[in-house]
Amino acid sequence: MTQDELKALVGQAALQYVTPGEIVGVGTGSTVNKFIDALASMREQIRGAVSSSEASTARLKSLGIPVFEANAVEELSVYIDGADEIDARGFMVKGGGAALTREKIVAAQSRRFVCIADESKLVQALGAFPLPVEVIPMAAARLMRQFAALGGVAKIRLKDGIPLVTDNGQHILDVTGLRITEPLAFESQVNQWPGVVTVGVFAHQKAHVCLLGTPNGVKTLNF
Ligand code: 5RP
Numbered sequence: 001m002t003q004d005e006l007k008a009l010v011g012q013a014a015l016q017y018v019t020p021g022e023i024v025g026v027g028t029g030s031t032v033n034k035f036i037d038a039l040a041s042m043r044e045q046i047r048g049a050v051s052s053s054e055a056s057t058a059r060l061k062s063l064g065i066p067v068f069e070a071n072a073v074e075e076l077s078v079y080i081d082g083a084d085e086i087d088a089r090g091f092m093v094k095g096g097g098a099a100l101t102r103e104k105i106v107a108a109q110s111r112r113f114v115c116i117a118d119e120s121k122l123v124q125a126l127g128a129f130p131l132p133v134e135v136i137p138m139a140a141a142r143l144m145r146q147f148a149a150l151g152g153v154a155k156i157r158l159k160d161g162i163p164l165v166t167d168n169g170q171h172i173l174d175v176t177g178l179r180i181t182e183p184l185a186f187e188s189q190v191n192q193w194p195g196v197v198t199v200g201v202f203a204h205q206k207a208h209v210c211l212l213g214t215p216n217g218v219k220t221l222n223f
Contacts, residue, residue, distance in 0.1 A: 004030075006118035006213030011035035013211050013218045014080045017114045020045040023073055025106045026060060027081020028053040028099035031116050035080055036060055050076060052106045053099035054167050070105060079110035083117050083207070084129040084200075090115070090207040090223030091183040095132025095200035098157070098166050104198055107205040115207035119214045126183060130155075130174035132200035137163070137171045139195020144173065146193055152178045170197050 001009075011034025018024050018039065026032060026039075026049045036056065039046070040063040048066030050073055051057040057067050081103055083092040092115060094100050107113050133154070135143050144154040157164045157172040164172055180186050183203035190199040210221040 001215050003118050003120065007031040007116075008034045009218055010116040010118070010211045010213040012038045014114055014116050015039065015042060017078050017080065017112070017209070018042060018046060019077055021047065022077055023047045023068055024049045025076040025079030025110045026051050026056050027079065027103055027106070028056050029082040029097045031082035031118070032056060032080065033059060035116060036063065036065075039063075039065060050106055050109075052081065052102040053097070055097070055099070070109065073109070076106070076110040078112045078114055079107045080114045080116060081107070083115050083121050083202075085123045085126050086115055086117060086121050086207060086210055087123055087126055087183075090210065090221075091126060092202040092207060093126050093129050093131055093180075093200050094202050095134070095172065095198075096129070098132065098134075098164060098172050100132055100200045101134050101166070101168055101198040104202065104205050107202065112209065113205065113207045115210040117210060117212055119212050119219075122212060126180040126201065127178045130176045131178055131180070132157070133173045133175060133190065134166055134168065134170050134197040135173055136195045136197060140171055140173065143193060143195055147173070147175050147178075150178065152176065168197065
């Protein structure tokens, strides 16, 4: 099975976590795109979605799924999103699609985080994938030095040769060379640094379930 087929498999499997009559939290990325496409088949049964990016909002709307502002909804029962890395405890690295801030916001207002991923995303320790960090541009150089002091190498993410601008008007640092053995402590530490908007470690907003696409079918991990 190709990686794309594995993503479609878990995108479809995630429908079982969608409760008819409710609003669903929707993440961002190529795996979530498969979920959104599958969700269109339940369009008449759900009230709509809270989205974590302009890209997911556009896809949801194009399929006729109403999108609600996060502020208009108090609590969601489920948030469905992908990950760049997930470990055996449900801790994740996210932000490969630059949507980490809104993803963490929607995850925080959801009772359950269901991660959908192909099996290549399951890791022993977080940190092989470059860690995305959304930052206020004027703090970027100092934050790069702070990551260097931890042994990391931070680079500003570029798009078409210039710094990528997120949906929130900020920049992304991608940090390599870190081995994140204490995700909860690491997330809290980096969150304290002035100029950090969101660090792509999702430990406080970890996954409760992971639907992992494997050649033998969908494997469900509960954390
Ligand atoms: C976007 C994300 C995505 O969930 C993550 O990058 C995984 O993406 P994909 O499903 O395309 O592999 O965090 O900010």
